[in-house]
Amino acid sequence: MDKPSGDADPLKQYLRAKKKEALGYISASAKLVAPFIEQDIFVGYDYVCEALKAASLPEVESEMEI
Numbered sequence: 001m002d003k004p005s006g007d008a009d010p011l012k013q014y015l016r017a018k019k020k021e022a023l024g025y026i027s028a029s030a031k032l033v034a035p036f037i038e039q040d041i042f043v044g045y046d047y048v049c050e051a052l053k054a055a056s057l058p059e060v061e062s063e064m065e066i
Helices: 010-037 041-054 058-065
Strands: none
Touching (some): 010 058, 041 058
């Protein structure tokens, strides 16, 4: 009844896909909002990066820093 290690659990696949989808929405939202948060666009992006860091979203934060 042992599964080979190469077989992925369908629930894990589903959760991984949903997390990727959610991170995509967060990333798109952050990119849309950042320029309008502060008068200076760079300050707005810095603010969003700090907020993402505080929310423990390093994947999206690193994408924003690029």
